[in-house]
């Protein structure tokens with residue numbers, strides 16, 4: 274898939290078909306995360322792939338803003354080193370790599386973030402010194418999606434040319 278086409282069409286997918294995603298795709302998603310560039314190439318992250326149904330269910334019981342992880346084909350938890358001031362930016366960049374790599378394979382995903390992620394650390398055995406930044410759920414979309422049908426602010430509201438407020442065309 275063309276990179277811009279992937280960016281144009283990818284959407285948050287929260288409902289998944291009851292169909293497994295091949296392990297090779299999971300490997301590709303993790304590799305996309307590993308290859309992502311980080312500040313000073315510090316790579317202050319650790320990615321935990323979860324494919325076991327019982328672990329996905331346990332995650333869904335604590336992830337209050339993403340219960341649907343229980344129906345996902347797999348999930349990836351992104352842990353970042355607590356002492357890294359760039360952990361959030363670096364980890365977020367790796368998230369986008371994974372989302373796009375999965376989308377190219379027809380696999381939808383979503384970022385489950387911030388609400389009640391501490392128990393996730395316990396379930397996944399994340400050691401002290403790391404914080405969970407995001408839990409990503411992945412799976413083939415349950416419904417076909419309007420490709421590229423997004424609700425986004427108009428260009429004039431979010432972009433300028435040369436100086437803030439000068440219309441960008």
Ligand SMILES: Cc1cc2nc3c(=O)[nH]c(=O)nc-3n(C[C@H](O)[C@H](O)[C@H](O)COP(=O)(O)O)c2cc1C
Nearest residue numbers: 283284285287338339383384385386387388423424
């Ligand atoms: C930092 C961050 C945290 C998010 N947290 C959640 C979340 O906890 N639960 C959820 O269902 N979606 C979450 N999302 C997904 C957003 O709601 C989604 O990206 C946004 O609504 C745009 O969706 P669309 O691309 O389908 O238009 C999060 C997204 C980001 C970037």
